Amino acid sequence: MSTPVTKRLLALGLLVALGAGACSSGATPSPSAAASVSAPSQAASQPASGSPAASTMTAPAPATASLTLQGAGATFPAPLYQTWFEAFNAKYSNIQIDYQSNGSGAGIKAITEGTVDFGASDAAMKDDEIAKLPAGSKIVHIPTALGAVVVIYNLPGVAELNLDAANVAGIYLGTIKKWNDPAVAANNSSATLPDKDILVVHRSDGSGTTNAFTTYLDTVSPDWHSKVGKGKEVNWPAGVGAQGNDGVAGGVKQTEGAVGYVELNYATTASLTSAKLKNADGQFVAGSTDGVTAAAETAASSFPADFRQAPIINGAGATTYPIASYTYLLAYLDQKDADKGKTFVSFAYWALTDGQATETSLGYAPLPAAIQQKSIDELHTFTGGGSPIWP
Amino acid sequence: MAAPPISPRRLTSRSGSLPDRLFRSVSGLAAVGITFLIIAIGLMLALNSTQAFGRFGLGFITSTTWDPVAEVFGALPYVVGTLLSSAIALVIAAPIGILTAIFLAELAPRRLSIPLTFLIELLAAIPSVVFGLWGVFVLSPFLGSTVEPFLIRTLGWIPIFAGPSYGIGLFSAGIILAIMVLPTIVAISREVISSVPDSQREAMAALGATRWEIVRRAVLPFARSGIIGAIILGLGRALGETMAVTMVIGNAQDLPTSIFDQSQTIASKIATTFNEASIGLQTSSLIALGFILLVITIGLNVIARLLVRRVTSGERRT
Numbered sequence: 209m210s211t212p213v214t215k216r217l218l219a220l221g222l223l224v225a226l227g228a229g230a231c232s233s234g235a236t237p238s239p240s241a242a243a244s245v246s247a248p249s250q251a252a253s254q255p256a257s258g259s260p261a262a263s264t265m266t267a268p269a270p271a272t273a274s275l276t277l278q279g280a281g282a283t284f285p286a287p288l289y290q291t292w293f294e295a296f297n298a299k300y301s302n303i304q305i306d307y308q309s310n311g312s313g314a315g316i317k318a319i320t321e322g323t324v325d326f327g328a329s330d331a332a333m334k335d336d337e338i339a340k341l342p343a344g345s346k347i348v349h350i351p352t353a354l355g356a357v358v359v360i361y362n363l364p365g366v367a368e369l370n371l372d373a374a375n376v377a378g379i380y381l382g383t384i385k386k387w388n389d390p391a392v393a394a395n396n397s398s399a400t401l402p403d404k405d406i407l408v409v410h411r412s413d414g415s416g417t418t419n420a421f422t423t424y425l426d427t428v429s430p431d432w433h434s435k436v437g438k439g440k441e442v443n444w445p446a447g448v449g450a451q452g453n454d455g456v457a458g459g460v461k462q463t464e465g466a467v468g469y470v471e472l473n474y475a476t477t478a479s480l481t482s483a484k485l486k487n488a489d490g491q492f493v494a495g496s497t498d499g500v501t502a503a504a505e506t507a508a509s510s511f512p513a514d515f516r517q518a519p520i521i522n523g524a525g526a527t528t529y530p531i532a533s534y535t536y537l538l539a540y541l542d543q544k545d546a547d548k549g550k551t552f553v554s555f556a557y558w559a560l561t562d563g564q565a566t567e568t569s570l571g572y573a574p575l576p577a578a579i580q581q582k583s584i585d586e587l588h589t590f591t592g593g594g595s596p597i598w599p
Numbered sequence: 600m601a602a603p604p605i606s607p608r609r610l611t612s613r614s615g616s617l618p619d620r621l622f623r624s625v626s627g628l629a630a631v632g633i634t635f636l637i638i639a640i641g642l643m644l645a646l647n648s649t650q651a652f653g654r655f656g657l658g659f660i661t662s663t664t665w666d667p668v669a670e671v672f673g674a675l676p677y678v679v680g681t682l683l684s685s686a687i688a689l690v691i692a693a694p695i696g697i698l699t700a701i702f703l704a705e706l707a708p709r710r711l712s713i714p715l716t717f718l719i720e721l722l723a724a725i726p727s728v729v730f731g732l733w734g735v736f737v738l739s740p741f742l743g744s745t746v747e748p749f750l751i752r753t754l755g756w757i758p759i760f761a762g763p764s765y766g767i768g769l770f771s772a773g774i775i776l777a778i779m780v781l782p783t784i785v786a787i788s789r790e791v792i793s794s795v796p797d798s799q800r801e802a803m804a805a806l807g808a809t810r811w812e813i814v815r816r817a818v819l820p821f822a823r824s825g826i827i828g829a830i831i832l833g834l835g836r837a838l839g840e841t842m843a844v845t846m847v848i849g850n851a852q853d854l855p856t857s858i859f860d861q862s863q864t865i866a867s868k869i870a871t872t873f874n875e876a877s878i879g880l881q882t883s884s885l886i887a888l889g890f891i892l893l894v895i896t897i898g899l900n901v902i903a904r905l906l907v908r909r910v911t912s913g914e915r916r917t
Contacts, residue, residue: 311874320878340878414872436668441875443668448765448851449849462766
């Protein structure tokens with residue numbers, strides 16, 4: 209017996225089915241769009257040696273079918289990646305890339321378990337994390353951008369603050385307790401530092417920012433090395449914890465005399481006052497994308513073959529910023545799904561070439577030329593189901 | 600001849616009709632399913648924390664070090680932080696909640712009590728993240744600049760009221776938890792007090808009791824078990840509250856010595872560090888923390904039920 213309720217349910221079901229059909233048909237690419245996408249790869253000239261300009265290399269094309277890539281990982285590059293995904297989607301409307309920024313650790317877990325197509329991490333995978341990968345599989349690290357960690361402070365009336373490595377280590381160890389401590393004042397002869405307690409703010413959650421900052425402290429301070437060590441999360445000897453870059457920034461903003469550390473791009477967009485750190489050449493440099501790229505260039509010659517570069521601390525050079533770190537995309541060398549692998553390689557190539565131009569405006573430092581070339585060369589090694597994706 | 604007594608039909612296994620059997624199976628399935636889910640969660644927590652307990656033993660619960668670099672983990676600061684912040688919340692929320700419930704149920708005119716009840720229950724609808732934001736930007740600075748220095752000046756000679764205050768800390772977290780727990784306590788207590796039979800009140804009034812004496816001697820003893828139940832429900836919410844507490848508790852690693860110190864709760868620790876935790880011992884230690892929280896919650900609920908039973912059996916005896 210067909211009751212009024214049943215009839216209404218049937219009508220609703222019909223509407224839903226029609227709507228679903230309309231939605232899915234909108235996503236398939238028209239034949240002309242697919243043709244124009246593959247045209248550039250045939251029209252491009254011979255690949256040049258040395259210079260990685262996009263126009264002189266055969267750009268790999270993504271899959272022609274409608275595809276969604278799933279990624280997860282670091283929060284630091286998430287704003288940059290979102291911009292890139294939108295731009296890539298504007299170029300190839302059939303390719304959609306989704307990204308969950310739930311942390312480097314979660315990204316590494318996800319790619320290890322295979323629940324995402326690619327991961328992202330601020331810190332390269334450690335040996336024990338690599339040991340947990342499925343037997344016989346290999347993860348490729350693709351550096352995409354560089355970030356820096358800056359030290360922010362809240363001292364009304366002190367527009368510029370110079371800190372050397374010993375100052376920062378002392379403050380975070382709790383041995384330097386007041387702003388007018390002689391060690392700090394020695395670097396700031398032109399400013400009057402108040403007789404105020406230093407309130408130390410650190411991260412309560414695990415993060416790549418902490419990893420870079422504690423690597424800096426671990427490198428410059430033997431005390432820190434023996435007492436605390438480095439990592440995404442450490443046993444902080446002093447201070448209060450706040451969650452995320454915004455938590456640290458908020459904590460510092462609200463308390464006079466507070467000091468904290470955040471990512472450079474966050475400090476730039478939130479207009480926070482940051483200190484100048486003394487680099488290996490003895491110059492006090494403020495955090496900037498130029499200083500970071502300069503640091504990366506000095507370390508380019510010692511860049512490891514497996515691309516797992518630790519944070520670059522105290523790089524040589526007058527304009528180098530002392531704390532710089534890479535952020536990586538992680539993907540399996542042998543891609544199970546050839547179409548997804550093709551799309552990922554295409555996106556990675558785009559990110560390493562066209563994508564680099566958008567980085568500075570968002571507060572990220574672009575890759576130095578040598579590393580950019582190395583990473584593009586690395587893309588040739590990807591295979592999809594046994595055969596090379598981009599020979 | 601008298602007709603045989605008609606006994607109400609119960610849904611026993613001898614129930615013949617299909618809808619009855621179907622209803623029994625479906626509702627039985629739901630009940631069994633939920634029980635199974637709770638047991639499964641407990642088992643999952645226990646199994647995944649064996650690595651941590653295996654390495655540290657029961658010393659895990661008493662150790663105060665949490666060092667991911669050296670891979671040494673201990674739960675005590677977080678257990679203490681959880682219990683202390685919930686205790687502060689209850690000390691503040693229980694008296695205020697019960698008095699509010701008495702006011703709404705007994706003393707307020709109906710025109711006032713209905714909108715007031717609605718507004719208080721609206722507090723329960725505010726997301727905890729919003730409470731956290733309000734706490735970080737409004738409450739903690741206010742506490743840090745006015746209330747806490749005042750308390751330190753007047754009560755600072757007592758050790759638990761001593762020490763520097765930065766606004767954020769146990770006290771701030773306790774107050775926010777109190778505000779979040781208040782609607783639960785008020786709503787349930789008000790219901791319980793309203794359900795006290797009027798005959799009790801009228802009997803006391805007939806004996807010449809004042810308003811306060813009626814409440815204290817006739818209403819409250821009758822409603823005692825319900826009010827305790829309300830407080831325990833509030834405690835349950837306070838123990839598990841994550842977002843709001845994370846934003847105002849200061850996330851410090853040491854054992855707090857004063858209520859103005861910064862601390863950390865189990866829920867907050869798990870929420871902030873689980874994503875970046877290294878697979879293996881650290882993740883197992885975090886799951887072990889979750890298991891400890893589950894045990895604490897179940898333990899407190901059992902104690903509460905025993906307390907309620909003792910209180911109600913006491914009532915029946917008098």
